[in-house]
Each structure stands twice: as structure tokens, then as C-alpha cells.
Amino acid sequence: SSAAVSVSDLDLAYQLQLAEAIQASLRLDALASNPSSSKGKAPVAASSSSSSLSQPAPAPPEPSDASYALAIHAADLARAEEDHRYAEACRAYYARAAASACVAAHDAIFARELAAVPEDQWAHDGDNIERPLDSTKPLFRVMFKGMASKEVVGSRDWDPRVAVLAVALCDSQGKVVLRIQKPVEGFVGGRMMLEAMALTEGLQAALGLGIQSIRILNDYKALHNHMRGIWRPKQAKLAEMIDQVLSVAKKFKQCEISLVERGKLDYVMKLARDSILSQIAKAVAVNASKEKRETCAICLEDTDVSKIHVVEGCAHHFCFCCMKEHVKVKLLHGTLPACPQDGCTTKLTMEGSKIFLSPRLLDIMVQRIREGQIPATQKIYCPYPKCSALMSLSEMKHPLQESSSKYTIADAATLRKCVKCRGSFCISWTGCLVTTTRVGTPKLVQMMRSYRTLHGSSCGANVSNAST
Structure with missing residues (x-):
């Protein structure tokens, strides 16, 4: 009886330990699914009853619409923060590039001043000559050109109607800091619109680099008059573009516009021409690929x-x-x-x-x-199954008499050779029916002997088989 009691005690202890482990696991799952609700609460004591083993584990709560909305909002916020960091990095890069350009311009001017110092002055004061970096920003030059394909292609050539914008930003010494070659998709308009678009592109690029003082070099007098306010654009779209150019120009601390000769903008003209030729070549290739395809009238492919x-x-x-x-x-x-x-x-x-x-x-x-x-009355097919070549009566060959000692006059009239397989066979001609018989076939020879006379199916002529 004591052994039975000890066994029952061990079973009870095992059941209690198992119940405690299950309860602890359930508490961990509940904390993981809803950590806020579990704070400040005391753990529930494990039940000593074995009925707790049969209780099913509570199902985790399903995510609600609010949780989905919060997750989407968090993802959007993360993307916005990433875009903000990228924009800050771009602005920092442009600021460093602008500062580097300013330092390079200052160093170039200082180097020319040092080169102009006389030898005697350099010997006495060369170590003391200095030029502090001026806090005022140097004057950068903005060169631009808008070009359409009709300015390049010949009068008889196909015009793909493409356009490009070319911009070059130069420092005070003429060194190119930034160049832009940008195609214009689906452009509809004239030269004035293209030139204004190119100028806007150049001004926005200069602002992005942190440049504060610019000088605009322009070779188009009509645009110069619009920028000066001498002329007023009549088209609403052009007026809107001119207003946009003036609005961007006001963001600079110093903005000058100069009307120069066409030869002063050779560099940007070359950029525009190279870009437009590239766009024309692409358009011609696309058009040629379209022209090289045709629709089949049967499958419509x-x-x-x-x-x-x-x-x-x-x-x-x-x-x-x-x-x-x-x-x-x-x-x-x-x-x-x-x-x-x-x-x-x-x-x-x-x-x-x-x-x-x-x-x-x-x-x-x-x-x-x-x-x-070949006419129907002249057609002959080789009687050999492995050949079945088509011939006309005039094409069939007559075997040589020396080829057989039994060659007779009847053979000369009926014996022929296939032009393809060179097999010999006999023909019978009635004017309406041509029959062929392979030479040397015992069964056919016996049949020809038993049926000595044939009749033409349409002419009724008698055909007698030559004795074999």
C-alpha cells in the first residue's frame, strides 16, 4: 500500500509540474501578443487540479484595421525619412561642390597675381604675399541652348521632331563646373519656348549647387527683350514660362543677363548639337524598326x-x-x-x-x-514502288540491243528504262491507255500469257501482249 501511495504522489507531482510549464508558456505568449496589458499584473498561480490540462490555449487576437493602418503609416514615415536623408545628402554634396568651385576660382586668380609679381618684389616679400578667401561668392556664368531637330535635319530628310536642352555652368575663369544635356519628350513649340526651358534648367541647376551670383550669357535677342521686360509675350504658355524664369532668377543674390554673339556659346552649341544628333539617330532607328514590320493578311501578325x-x-x-x-x-x-x-x-x-x-x-x-x-496521255510512272518517278513517253530511254541476246523487234517497241532508277519495264500504247509491266516478274508474265488480248477502255483497240 505504501508503494502505491508513493507512486500516486509521484504522478501528482509530475502533473503539477506539467501544468505549471503549460501556464508559463501561455503567459509568455500573452505577453508577446499584448505586452501593454500585461504590465503591472501579478502572475496567476498554477492550479493543482488536473482539469487545467484539458483547457485549450487561447487563440492570439487577429490584427485589426487600426493595426494595419498604423503599420502602413509607419512604412510611409520610414520612406519619407529616407527621402529626407537622401535630399540632405544631395544638398550637402552640392554645397561641397560649390565650395570647391569657389576655392578653385580663388586659387586661379591668386596664381595669376603671383605670376605677375616682379622678381625683386618676390625676393623681398614673396613669403608675405597672401590673398584671403573672399566671403563674397564668385560670379558664375550660365550658358544655355535649346535646339530642335528641324534646325539640324535637311529640308528633304525626315524630321523626327525631337528637341534637347543643353546647359553649361562655368566659374569665373571659364572652367566648366556642370554640364547638362536633356532631351525634351513630345515637345511642341518654337525656339523661344525651348530657349526659356533651357535657361530655367540652368538656373535651377545653379541654385542646386548653392551658387548665389550668376551671369547669364544669351545669344537670342527676343528672349533677352522678354527678360528685360521690353517685350510682352502674347501666348499664355510662353508668358507662363517667362514668369517662371524670372521667378527663379530672383532667388539669386546677384543675377546679370548679357546679350552676346553666337560664337561666344560654341561650347554649349556643340553640346546641343551632339545631343540632338544622338536623339535623331535613336528616333530614326525606332522608325526604321517600325517600317521593317508588316502585317500578314492571313494570320494578322x-x-x-x-x-x-x-x-x-x-x-x-x-x-x-x-x-x-x-x-x-x-x-x-x-x-x-x-x-x-x-x-x-x-x-x-x-x-x-x-x-x-x-x-x-x-x-x-x-x-x-x-x-x-506533261499531258495526261504522255505521263508514265515508274512501276517500281521504291522509285515511282514521273516521265513522259519522249523521255524514257530505249535499252541498247547489245545488252541482251534475246532482244527482239517487239522489245524495241515496248521495252523502256526508267530515267531515275534505270529499271527496265514494258509499255503498251493504244492511244488512250498506257500500261507498264515490270520485266522478269513471274506472276505478271503468267497473267499476260493467260490474257492475250486487252481492249482500250475508250477507243476499243485490241492490245496483244508480246510473248515473253
């Missing part, structure tokens, strides 16, 4: 012109796949193929069909053409 067959005689166009299937069906039905166009009776030629037919179909087509050329 756009196919490369190199895969389009032009039927000789009628010039109807079809793709290779459709032509091959059409010719294949006609040949297998025993007819000579014609043009697939409805109502067209132009026959296909073997030379023109070589490009899309397989060698097997070409052989069949050659045979069909020969069948069409």
Missing part, C-alpha cells in the same frame, strides 16, 4: 519584312509560316499551289518558294509542276 514572302506576278504579301502551311496542304492534296489571296490565280514558282519550303516539300512541288507540264 506583325512580322519582320525579312520573313515576308512576296508572290511573284501578283505581289501579294504573306509571312513564311502561312505560305509554308498553304503550300504544304495544296501539295499533299496533289495540286499545284497558287497565291493564297482570295480570287488570285497566280501560280507559285519553285524558285520563289525555296526560301520558306523544306527540301521534302520542294521535291513534291517539283513533281507537281512536272505533272502539270
Whole structure:
């Protein structure tokens, strides 16, 4: 009895430990799913009853719409912060580039001043000559050019109607700090609009670099008059663009505009011309690829012109796949193929069909053409199953008399040789029926002996078999 009691005590202790482990696991799951609600609460004591083992674990709460909205908001906020950091990095990079350009301009001016110092002054005061970095920003030059394709292509050439914007920012010494070549997609307008767009692009780039003092070099007098307020644009779109240019120009501490000769802007002109030629080449390539495709009238698929067959005689166009299937069906039905166009009776030629037919179909087509050329009363097929070559009566060969000691006059009239397999056979001609018999076949020889006389099916002429 004592042993039984000890066993029951051990079982009870095991059950209690198992229940405590399950409860602890449930508490951890609850804390993980809802940590805020579990703060400040005392742990629940494990029940000593074994009925707790049968209680199912509570299901985790399903995420609500609010939790989804918060997650989406957090993701958007993270993306916005990343964009902000990227913008700050770009501004810092542009600021460093502008500062570097200012230092380079200052050093260039100082180097020229040092080169102009006389030798005697350099010997006494060379170590004391200095030029502090001026806090005022140097004057940068903005050169721009808007160019359309019609200014480059000839009068007889195809105009793809593309446009480009070219901008060059130079420091006070003429060194190019930044250059821009930008295509304009779907541009509709004149030179004034293009020039204003190019100038806006250059001013915005200068602002991005932190440049505060600029001098605009312009070779288009009409735009110069609009910028000075001498002229007023009549078109609403152009007026809006001029207002945008003036608005951006006001953001600089110093902004000068100068009307210069066309030769002063050779660098930016070359940028624009190179860019427009590149855009024209791309447009021509795209247009050529479109022109090199044609729609098949059978399958209605756009196919490369190199895969389009032009039927000789009628010039109807079809793709290779459709032509091959059409010719294949006609040949297998025993007819000579014609043009697939409805109502067209132009026959296909073997030379023109070589490009899309397989060698097997070409052989069949050659045979069909020969069948069409030989009259029905002149057609002879080789009686040997492995050959079956088509011949005309005039093409068949007469075997030489020396080839057989039993060669008779009857053989001269009926014995022929196949032009392809060189097999010998006999023919009988009645004017309406030509029969062929392979020489040396015992069964056929016996049949010819038993039926000595045949009658033509339409002419009624008697045909007597020569004795073998």
C-alpha cells in the first residue's frame, strides 16, 4: 500500500509540474501578443487540479484595421525619412561642390597675381604675399541652348521632331563646373519656348549647387527683350514660362543677363548639337524598326519584312509560316499551289518558294509542276514502288540491243528504262491507255500469257501482249 501511495504522489507531482510549464508558456505568449496589458499584473498561480490540462490555449487576437493602418503609416514615415536623408545628402554634396568651385576660382586668380609679381618684389616679400578667401561668392556664368531637330535635319530628310536642352555652368575663369544635356519628350513649340526651358534648367541647376551670383550669357535677342521686360509675350504658355524664369532668377543674390554673339556659346552649341544628333539617330532607328514590320493578311501578325514572302506576278504579301502551311496542304492534296489571296490565280514558282519550303516539300512541288507540264496521255510512272518517278513517253530511254541476246523487234517497241532508277519495264500504247509491266516478274508474265488480248477502255483497240 505504501508503494502505491508513493507512486500516486509521484504522478501528482509530475502533473503539477506539467501544468505549471503549460501556464508559463501561455503567459509568455500573452505577453508577446499584448505586452501593454500585461504590465503591472501579478502572475496567476498554477492550479493543482488536473482539469487545467484539458483547457485549450487561447487563440492570439487577429490584427485589426487600426493595426494595419498604423503599420502602413509607419512604412510611409520610414520612406519619407529616407527621402529626407537622401535630399540632405544631395544638398550637402552640392554645397561641397560649390565650395570647391569657389576655392578653385580663388586659387586661379591668386596664381595669376603671383605670376605677375616682379622678381625683386618676390625676393623681398614673396613669403608675405597672401590673398584671403573672399566671403563674397564668385560670379558664375550660365550658358544655355535649346535646339530642335528641324534646325539640324535637311529640308528633304525626315524630321523626327525631337528637341534637347543643353546647359553649361562655368566659374569665373571659364572652367566648366556642370554640364547638362536633356532631351525634351513630345515637345511642341518654337525656339523661344525651348530657349526659356533651357535657361530655367540652368538656373535651377545653379541654385542646386548653392551658387548665389550668376551671369547669364544669351545669344537670342527676343528672349533677352522678354527678360528685360521690353517685350510682352502674347501666348499664355510662353508668358507662363517667362514668369517662371524670372521667378527663379530672383532667388539669386546677384543675377546679370548679357546679350552676346553666337560664337561666344560654341561650347554649349556643340553640346546641343551632339545631343540632338544622338536623339535623331535613336528616333530614326525606332522608325526604321517600325517600317521593317508588316502585317500578314492571313494570320494578322506583325512580322519582320525579312520573313515576308512576296508572290511573284501578283505581289501579294504573306509571312513564311502561312505560305509554308498553304503550300504544304495544296501539295499533299496533289495540286499545284497558287497565291493564297482570295480570287488570285497566280501560280507559285519553285524558285520563289525555296526560301520558306523544306527540301521534302520542294521535291513534291517539283513533281507537281512536272505533272502539270506533261499531258495526261504522255505521263508514265515508274512501276517500281521504291522509285515511282514521273516521265513522259519522249523521255524514257530505249535499252541498247547489245545488252541482251534475246532482244527482239517487239522489245524495241515496248521495252523502256526508267530515267531515275534505270529499271527496265514494258509499255503498251493504244492511244488512250498506257500500261507498264515490270520485266522478269513471274506472276505478271503468267497473267499476260493467260490474257492475250486487252481492249482500250475508250477507243476499243485490241492490245496483244508480246510473248515473253
